[in-house]
Structures are given as structure tokens and as C-alpha cells.
Amino acid sequence: MAKTKGPKRPKAETPKGFRDYFGTEVTARKAMLDKIAGVYHRYGFDALETSAVETVEALGKFLPDVDRPNEGVFAWEEDADWLALRYDLTAPLARVAAQYRNDLPTPYRRYAMGPVWRNEKPGPGRFRQFYQCDADTVGAASVAADAEICAMLSDALEAVGIERGDYVIRVNNRKVLNGLIEKIGGTFAAQTVSDAEMAKVWDKKREEDILRTADKFDKVGVEGVRELLTTGRKDASGAMIEGVGLSDAHATHVINFLTAKADDNTQTLSNLSKVVGESTIGIEGVAELEQISALLEAQGYGPDRIIIDPSVVRGLGYYTGPVFEAELTFEIHDEKGRPRQFGSVAGGGRYDDLVKRFTGQSVPATGVSIGVDRLLAALQAKGRLDTTAQGPVVVTVMDRDRMADYMSMVNELRAAGIRAEMYLGNPKNFGNQLKYADKRESPIAIIQGGDEAAKGVVQIKDLILGAKIAQQATVEEWKSQPAQVEVPVENMVQAVREILDRHK
Structure with a gap:
């Protein structure tokens, strides 16, 4: 069947x-x-x-x-x-x-x-x-709100353990890039004979293509960006990537923008002013960056933490003003052991x-x-x-008829602010209880059989010390059981706390 x-x-x-x-x-x-x-x-x-x-x-x-x-x-x-x-x-x-x-x-x-x-x-x-x-x-x-966000981000990174010198917050402004695009678009207009011709060479898509290409600066470098902005370039596989179609002179404007960062914010801002020329929106963007830099400097957030960096282009298609990115500067190794920078962990801006x-x-x-x-x-x-x-202190169960006593011990430990639990599995095999405590990463096991109960004591087993002794101890040291002590029940909490403090 x-x-x-x-x-x-x-x-x-x-x-x-x-x-x-x-x-x-x-x-x-x-x-x-x-x-x-x-x-x-x-x-x-x-x-x-x-x-x-x-x-x-x-x-x-x-x-x-x-x-x-x-x-x-x-x-x-x-x-x-x-x-x-x-x-x-x-x-x-x-x-x-x-x-x-x-x-x-x-x-x-x-x-x-x-x-x-x-x-x-x-x-x-x-x-x-x-x-x-x-x-x-x-x-x-007010750009004071943008400056405050940058300062707060710096404080947050340091609060979680990223030390000063291991990160930098880079600040840019969408308006500056708008000024650059306006300048390039203006020269395009000067080269055309009619509005119809202008529409062929300059449109919203071309602006987006310039933004997208500028965003690849940190991956392909100056020459890579130049190729992508003009006639195109081959990728790693040999396939041809179509270029945006700018002239070399127009591409140079974008590269001058991306490489405007200098050793100090003052010089960077001066370089940006030259890049945007007479563009009203561009000048406004540079002025906002100047205000942010001054506000941060006044609070002690200098270039060791926050810098003006025009190469921050991510998100500029979405943001309308200042934009910032927190980058970790320390080196790590990838799965193949090759060194690399960790990169960005936060970003934001004005929208x-x-x-x-x-x-x-x-x-x-x-x-x-x-x-x-x-x-x-x-x-x-x-x-x-x-x-x-570190798991909880485990109170072992030696006698099923005394469950209320064991639960009282657990409650006393918890009332003292110590994480604790009673073993709730099958208590028949005591070895399994200690294996459970090890699997829980428990620092201490509390043991009280009938003999200990009659004497009013508990055995406190330091599982962390016991593990170390098991790895290194001589037979004599093992027999002496220094990892296990007997204390009166009324001293249990104090003894447990002392052991926990030792292992902090």
C-alpha cells in the first residue's frame, strides 16, 4: 500500500x-x-x-x-x-x-x-x-541650519567611536554646480545660430549627463571624466561608453570645478569663484559655502573635521543647496587582502x-x-x-523539588541589576546545564545541591576563569578548583558582582 x-x-x-x-x-x-x-x-x-x-x-x-x-x-x-x-x-x-x-x-x-x-x-x-x-x-x-547639521554629524561620528583624523565631512553646494552648468550653457548658446539649434545641443538631459559624469570623478579620475564628457571612453571590458558630447574647452570647465579643492577652504572658495564666473546662482552658492565655513570655524570645527570639497557630486540631482558627505579616511583590507579606503558612511544636504x-x-x-x-x-x-x-548568570537546578528556591535566587540577582536566568531545560544531566551556560556565553553558574542548601551556602563557578584554566592549568591547579568558590547565600549577590567586575 x-x-x-x-x-x-x-x-x-x-x-x-x-x-x-x-x-x-x-x-x-x-x-x-x-x-x-x-x-x-x-x-x-x-x-x-x-x-x-x-x-x-x-x-x-x-x-x-x-x-x-x-x-x-x-x-x-x-x-x-x-x-x-x-x-x-x-x-x-x-x-x-x-x-x-x-x-x-x-x-x-x-x-x-x-x-x-x-x-x-x-x-x-x-x-x-x-x-x-x-x-x-x-x-x-538659513545656512546656519546646514552648518549645524555638519557639526552634529561630526559629533555623532566621534560619539560612536570614530576618532578625529579617521573621518572628514566634505561640503559642496548644488548652486555652485548650477553656476558652472549655466556658464557652459551660455557658451553653448553663443555658438548657436537659433533657439532651435540651441535645443539640439543643450537640454535638461545634457545637464543630467554632466552631473552623472562628474559623479564618477573619484572612480575614473581627471582624464576619465574628460573622455566621458567629450567623445567617450572604453571601460575595463573594452566596451565603448558614449560621451556627453562637450568640447574639450567645456569639459575643462567641469574639471576645473572638480579639482578646485585646495589645501585650505579660503583658497578652495577662491577657485570656485573663478569657475562660476558671473553666474548669479553660482556666486550665491559660493557665498553660502563661505558662510558655512565661517560658522563652523567659529565653533571650532576646522578643516581637520569639515572641509569644502567640490568633488562631492552625489545627490546633487536631488539637493537644491549645500550638500555634505561623511567619509572615513582610514584604510581597511578587502576579502582578498587588498588595501582600500572605507569610504562614505553618511550624506545629506538641503532639499x-x-x-x-x-x-x-x-x-x-x-x-x-x-x-x-x-x-x-x-x-x-x-x-x-x-x-x-556575555550571557546571563545561570542558576542551575540540582533538585526539581526546590524550583522555588532557585527562582528566588534568580529574582534576587535580577533585583540587584544582574542579568540572570534559571536553567529551564531537563535538569537530569548536570553536565548539560554547564554546556548550556557555555553556549550562552554565561560568565557564572550558581550551584546549590541538598548539601549546600543544608549549610546555607551556594557554589559560584567562574566560567570565564574556568575556561582559561582548562587551557593552561597543571593537574594540581585543576584539582584545586580556583574558579569555584563557596559563599553564604546572603553573600551571593556581592560575590557575583565582584566576579563580573573582574571580567569587565
């Missing part, structure tokens, strides 16, 4: 592009976020927690593909409306600022921390769910058009987002992340 098949069992596996986080990882992330939140709170920012789900309409320009709202984000249709898991923490802020504009103070200063989701192809180190840590000021047009989508009125805003996972990886690479787990 054929066997009947039971129901198909589900696979116990994490969905592609997602991962699980266990004790030490969760604890390390929380500790880091608490330190960053402490800095944000000290600066006067309030916490905000928004729903993980937003309407696709609210996400708006954040969608990778507006025509297919379930592409790029995790979205579903409900009652003729599309809903989606939040793509970042900025779009929800814009919605909150518009929805509660009559109730919130102006400016509104908030920070937010939490997971975001992106329906994108996963890869090594690239997940579909990850944490972001944002701080933004909505309703302040004055975001809330306007909801209200029709322009609302100034500026903020920063810290890449939590990258920052954790950086701290681990520098050996500044405590990944050692």
Missing part, C-alpha cells in the same frame, strides 16, 4: 536579500543608535517614529519607477490605492511636515531611526531591508522642494542620513565594536 504524502513543509530559510540579526549584532546596533540619538537630542532635535507603510502617492519622486509603483519598492494595491513599505525616512518626514504643519513648531527639528525597504536586486553587502538614521530641520532657510509636493508652497529643509550598517562595519574594522557576548 502506497504511503500517503503529508503536507509540504516550508523551507526554513531567509528570503533573498534579507538577513537575520542575533544578540550581539542587535545589541551593538542599539548601543550605537543610542549614542547618536544622544547627540541629536543634545542639539535639540525631537524623535519621530512614522508608519512603515506610506501611500505610493506620498513617496512620489522617491519611487524608482512611477509608472510601475511595485518596482523598486514593496508595494500592493488596496481599495484602488497603492501602498508601499517606506523607501527611506525622508519621504515620511515630508508627509508629516505637510500633514501636521499647523501643529508643529517652525522650524521643525526631528530625528528618526528605523528600517527601510527597497525592492532591488540584492548583492554582496546589499540588502533589501536596512537601517537608516536621519536628522532634519524643516522650515529654516527645499520636498514638502512643496504636498502644500504647493516651498518649504526649506536640510538634513543628513547615516548608513547604520556601514558605520557598524567601519567600527568593527577598526576594532572599536564590542562583539563579545
Whole structure:
């Protein structure tokens, strides 16, 4: 007789592009976020927690593909409306600022921390769910708000353990690049015979192509950018990448902008002034950078922490004014042992058009987002992340009839602020209880059998010391059991605390 098949069992596996986080990882992330939140709170920012789900309409320009709202984000249709898991923490802020504009103070200063989701192809180190840590000021047009964000970012990095000298915050301004493009566009116009001809050689797409190419400066260098701006270049595989079509003279303007950084901010700003020429928007951008530099210098945030750097181009298609990026400057080694720079861990800038989508009125805003996972990886690479787990003190069970006594011991330890638990497995095999304690990374095991109970004492086993002795001890030292002491029950908490303090 054929066997009947039971129901198909589900696979116990994490969905592609997602991962699980266990004790030490969760604890390390929380500790880091608490330190960053402490800095944000000290600066006067309030916490905000928004729903993980937003309407696709609210996400708006954040969608990778507006025509297919379930592409790029995790979205579903409900009652003729599309809903989606939040793509970042900025779009929800814009919605909150518009929805509660009559109730919130102006400016509104908030920070937010939490997971975001992106329906994108996963890869090594690239997940579909990850944490972001944002701080933004909505309703302040002054560049003092931008300068404050830069100072706060500097303090946050140092608070979590990135030492001064191991990072730099680089500041640029979209308006300066607008001035550059205006200057190039003007020379294009001078070369054309009609508006129709001008439309052929200069349009919004060409501006975007210039931005996209400038963003590759740190990867391909000066000559690579020049080739991509003009006639094109071959990539590593030998395939030809089409160029933007600028003349060499126009490309030189862009390169002069990207290489305007000097040894000090004053000279950098002077170089930028030459690059933008008489462009009104460009001059305005340089003036804003001058103000930011002066405000930061006055607070002691000099070029050892924050610099003006025109090569920061990422996000300039989105930001409307100052833009900043925190880069770690120390060297790490990749999986093949090759040295490389760690790179960016945070970025932000001014985005004055975001809330306007909801209200029709322009609302100034500026903020920063810290890449939590990258920052954790950086701290681990520098050996500044405590990944050692210390489990609870384990009270072993020697007599099933005395469970209430063991639970009383656990309660006494917890009341004293000591992490503790009673062994809840099968107590028949005492060796298994100690194996459990080892697997839990427990520092101490409490033992009380019938003889100890009659004498009013407990045995306290220092599991950390015991492990060290097991590796190095002589037979005589092992027999002497220095890792296990007997103390009166009333002295249990004090003895446990002394051992824990020794291992800090």
C-alpha cells in the first residue's frame, strides 16, 4: 500500500536579500543608535517614529519607477490605492511636515531611526531591508541650519567611536554646480545660430549627463571624466561608453570645478569663484559655502573635521543647496587582502522642494542620513565594536523539588541589576546545564545541591576563569578548583558582582 504524502513543509530559510540579526549584532546596533540619538537630542532635535507603510502617492519622486509603483519598492494595491513599505525616512518626514504643519513648531527639528525597504536586486553587502538614521530641520532657510547639521554629524561620528583624523565631512553646494552648468550653457548658446539649434545641443538631459559624469570623478579620475564628457571612453571590458558630447574647452570647465579643492577652504572658495564666473546662482552658492565655513570655524570645527570639497557630486540631482558627505579616511583590507579606503558612511544636504509636493508652497529643509550598517562595519574594522557576548548568570537546578528556591535566587540577582536566568531545560544531566551556560556565553553558574542548601551556602563557578584554566592549568591547579568558590547565600549577590567586575 502506497504511503500517503503529508503536507509540504516550508523551507526554513531567509528570503533573498534579507538577513537575520542575533544578540550581539542587535545589541551593538542599539548601543550605537543610542549614542547618536544622544547627540541629536543634545542639539535639540525631537524623535519621530512614522508608519512603515506610506501611500505610493506620498513617496512620489522617491519611487524608482512611477509608472510601475511595485518596482523598486514593496508595494500592493488596496481599495484602488497603492501602498508601499517606506523607501527611506525622508519621504515620511515630508508627509508629516505637510500633514501636521499647523501643529508643529517652525522650524521643525526631528530625528528618526528605523528600517527601510527597497525592492532591488540584492548583492554582496546589499540588502533589501536596512537601517537608516536621519536628522532634519524643516522650515529654516538659513545656512546656519546646514552648518549645524555638519557639526552634529561630526559629533555623532566621534560619539560612536570614530576618532578625529579617521573621518572628514566634505561640503559642496548644488548652486555652485548650477553656476558652472549655466556658464557652459551660455557658451553653448553663443555658438548657436537659433533657439532651435540651441535645443539640439543643450537640454535638461545634457545637464543630467554632466552631473552623472562628474559623479564618477573619484572612480575614473581627471582624464576619465574628460573622455566621458567629450567623445567617450572604453571601460575595463573594452566596451565603448558614449560621451556627453562637450568640447574639450567645456569639459575643462567641469574639471576645473572638480579639482578646485585646495589645501585650505579660503583658497578652495577662491577657485570656485573663478569657475562660476558671473553666474548669479553660482556666486550665491559660493557665498553660502563661505558662510558655512565661517560658522563652523567659529565653533571650532576646522578643516581637520569639515572641509569644502567640490568633488562631492552625489545627490546633487536631488539637493537644491549645500550638500555634505561623511567619509572615513582610514584604510581597511578587502576579502582578498587588498588595501582600500572605507569610504562614505553618511550624506545629506538641503532639499527645499520636498514638502512643496504636498502644500504647493516651498518649504526649506536640510538634513543628513547615516548608513547604520556601514558605520557598524567601519567600527568593527577598526576594532572599536564590542562583539563579545556575555550571557546571563545561570542558576542551575540540582533538585526539581526546590524550583522555588532557585527562582528566588534568580529574582534576587535580577533585583540587584544582574542579568540572570534559571536553567529551564531537563535538569537530569548536570553536565548539560554547564554546556548550556557555555553556549550562552554565561560568565557564572550558581550551584546549590541538598548539601549546600543544608549549610546555607551556594557554589559560584567562574566560567570565564574556568575556561582559561582548562587551557593552561597543571593537574594540581585543576584539582584545586580556583574558579569555584563557596559563599553564604546572603553573600551571593556581592560575590557575583565582584566576579563580573573582574571580567569587565
